[in-house]
Structures are given as structure tokens and as C-alpha cells.
Amino acid sequence: MNTVDYLQHHDIKPSVQRLAIMDYLQSHCTHPTVDEIFTALSPQMPTLSRTTVYNTLKLFVQMDVARMLTIDENNIHYDGCTTPHSHFHCKRCGKILDISHLPCPISDLSPEGLVIDEVHLYYKGVCPACRESGKSDIEQE
Amino acid sequence: MNTVDYLQHHDIKPSVQRLAIMDYLQSHCTHPTVDEIFTALSPQMPTLSRTTVYNTLKLFVQMDVARMLTIDENNIHYDGCTTPHSHFHCKRCGKILDISHLPCPISDLSPEGLVIDEVHLYYKGVCPACRESGKSDIEQE
DNA sequence: AAATAAAATTGTAATAATTACAATCTTGAA
DNA sequence: TTCAAGATTGTAATTATTACAATTTTATTT
Numbered sequence: 001m002n003t004v005d006y007l008q009h010h011d012i013k014p015s016v017q018r019l020a021i022m023d024y025l026q027s028h029c030t031h032p033t034v035d036e037i038f039t040a041l042s043p044q045m046p047t048l049s050r051t052t053v054y055n056t057l058k059l060f061v062q063m064d065v066a067r068m069l070t071i072d073e074n075n076i077h078y079d080g081c082t083t084p085h086s087h088f089h090c091k092r093c094g095k096i097l098d099i100s101h102l103p104c105p106i107s108d109l110s111p112e113g114l115v116i117d118e119v120h121l122y123y124k125g126v127c128p129a130c131r132e133s134g135k136s137d138i139e140q141e
Numbered sequence: 142m143n144t145v146d147y148l149q150h151h152d153i154k155p156s157v158q159r160l161a162i163m164d165y166l167q168s169h170c171t172h173p174t175v176d177e178i179f180t181a182l183s184p185q186m187p188t189l190s191r192t193t194v195y196n197t198l199k200l201f202v203q204m205d206v207a208r209m210l211t212i213d214e215n216n217i218h219y220d221g222c223t224t225p226h227s228h229f230h231c232k233r234c235g236k237i238l239d240i241s242h243l244p245c246p247i248s249d250l251s252p253e254g255l256v257i258d259e260v261h262l263y264y265k266g267v268c269p270a271c272r273e274s275g276k277s278d279i280e281q282e
Numbered sequence: 283a284a285a286t287a288a289a290a291t292t293g294t295a296a297t298a299a300t301t302a303c304a305a306t307c308t309t310g311a312a
Numbered sequence: 313t314t315c316a317a318g319a320t321t322g323t324a325a326t327t328a329t330t331a332c333a334a335t336t337t338t339a340t341t342t
Contacts (some may be wrong), residue, residue: 101244
């Protein structure tokens with residue numbers, strides 16, 4: 001499905017800005033921040049406003065076509081992939097990687113009377129690349 | 142073990158401020174924010190500085206006697222309990238509850254070459270209390 | 283006990299992410 | 313074409329956090 005249809009199927013009007021942001025999210029699985037998206041799209045869309053990126057991502061999350069990742073305490077990251085999966089956050093390079101591992105079924109929770117809308121699972125540590133390069137300490141981005 | 146010994150066993154000098162903050166964390170399992178801790182302790186410690194609360198919590202996390210929770214995108218919360226457990230974040234009242242559910246063993250991850258230091262698992266939804274009271278929409282705190 | 287050094291705390295100022303908001307622009311319907 | 317609703321923009325305001333220099337506390341040496 002193309003991006004126009006994808007947004008429309010989720011009751012989102014496919015403006016030029018929204019299309020560009022969704023395309024960026026889906027073609028860059030790097031879980032970008034607002035600023036990364038803004039910086040990447042600015043050259044081709046010189047009139048783009050940071051506020052629009054904020055508004056659009058908020059809308060995307062509301063309409064369930066993006067997920068907000070609060071894994072990194074310094075910046076909120078966004079994920080255009082909405083199928084359940086987990087993440088790995090490298091403390092050295094700061095990258096957030098997708099991994100497939102998911103928790104056990106949550107049926108054993110329902111006795112507590114909780115209504116569960118979202119499941120978030122992630123790990124923190126050191127990624128293979130950083131481990132190889134042997135950088136000694138934390139120095140993100 | 143008392144709080145003085147607890148901090149000393151983790152190579153943390155038990156200053157008055159640090160003791161007060163650790164005591165607060167351990168006696169209030171509400172996963173408070175910096176501001177909640179500062180506001181709660183200020184009356185008894187009028188000279189306490191917000192910066193000290195920030196510094197102290199950073200130290201506690203480094204020394205492994207507290208965990209930083211980035212579940213709530215608006216504020217960082219802190220947890221004085223360091224044994225593995227999961228959380229539930231109510232989207233209505235904003236409370237973070239402890240729950241015991243944990244993911245399956247992570248041994249199936251090691252093939253990917255990741256070094257894992259921390260596991261974070263939490264759920265978002267509506268807590269029993271908010272469900273009962275039937276408040277219609279999101280209105281945190 | 284006095285002098286000194288190291289560590290911790292404090293308060294203010296700076297930084298940076300996010301939001302509020304009013305003005306402008308775009309789109310689609312009447 | 314006119315109009316209204318919605319989307320975008322840019323600036324200003326807000327807020328959490330950090331930087332930093334000054335002060336205070338604590339521990340150590342003489």
C-alpha cells in the first residue's frame with residue numbers, strides 16, 4: 001500500500017508534510033527524533049516548521065500509525081513500525097535497534113484488573129559494533 | 142538494613158540529603174519525580190536545592206541503588222527498588238504501579254551479540270481505580 | 283585544635299526540548 | 313467565487329535539566 005492510502009485508511013489527511021514525515025519514518029528504521037526528521041526533510045521542504053513535525057508525530061501516535069519511544073532519556077524517538085516488537089538501546093552509540101523478542105503472554109495480568117493498551121519491552125547495553133570498536137565509555141551520537 | 146548502612150555498602154557517603162532522598166524513595170513506592178521529591182522534602186529541609194536532588198538521583202542510578210523510569214514522556218520517575226520487576230502506567234491518573242510480570246529469559250537474544258545490562262518492561266493502559274471512577278478521558282495527575 | 287584539602291551542597295544562569303498561540307496558507311464544500 | 317474548516321508556520325513562552333562558581337561541610341594532616 002502506498003503512503004497516501006495508508007494515511008487515509010487511518011483517517012489522516014495526506015498533506016505533503018505528513019506524507020514526507022511518514023515516508024521518512026518508514027524508510028529509515030532508525031527511530032528518529034523530531035529534530036532528526038526536521039533536519040533531514042528541511043533541505044527538500046525549506047518551509048517546513050519544527051512545530052509541524054511535532055504536531056504530525058503527535059497525530060500519528062494518536063491515530064496509531066507511529067509509536068513514541070521513551071527509551072532514551074534525552075530525546076523522544078519515533079517508530080513508524082506498529083507491529084509488536086522490542087528494542088535494544090546501545091548506551092555507547094545511542095542507537096536503538098529492533099529486536100523481535102517479546103514478553104510472555106500477559107494473560108496472567110488480567111486478574112489484577114488492569115486494562116492494557118500498550119506493551120513496551122526494551123533492553124539497554126552495548127551493541128556488537130560498539131563492542132568491537134572497543135570504545136571505552138559512554139559517548140552518545 | 143538501615144539506610145546509612147545501605148548507602149555505605151554501595152560506596153555512597155550517607156549525607157543528610159542523600160539519606161532523606163533514599164528514605165523517601167524507599168518509603169514511597171510511587172516512583173516519584175525530582176520535583177515530587179524536592180517538594181516533599183523541602184519543608185523539613187528548607188535549604189535543600191533542586192540541583193542536589195538531581196545530583197543525588199544521578200549518583201543513585203550510577204551506584205545501582207535506584208532505577209530511572211522513562212515510562213512517562215513528561216517526567217522522569219525514579220524507583221528505589223532495584224530488584225527486577227515491571228510497571229504499569231495508567232494513562233488517566235498518570236500513576237506508575239509495580240507489577241511482577243517479567244519477560245521470558247533473554248538467552249535467545251545472545252546470538253545477536255548484544256551485551257545486555259538492563260531489561261525494561263512496562264504496560265500502558267487504565268488502572269482499576271480509574272476504570273471504576275469512569276473518568277472519560279486522559280487527565281493526568 | 284588549627285590548617286588544609288576534598289567532597290558535597292547550593293543558587294543562579296544557561297541550555298534545550300516542547301508547547302501555546304496567533305497569523306497565514308491550503309483545501310474542499312456551498 | 314465565497315466561505316469555513318483544517319493545516320502549517322514562526323515566534324514567544326514554558327519547563328525540565330545541566331553547567332558552574334561560590335559556599336558549606338566533612339575528613340585528614342600537622
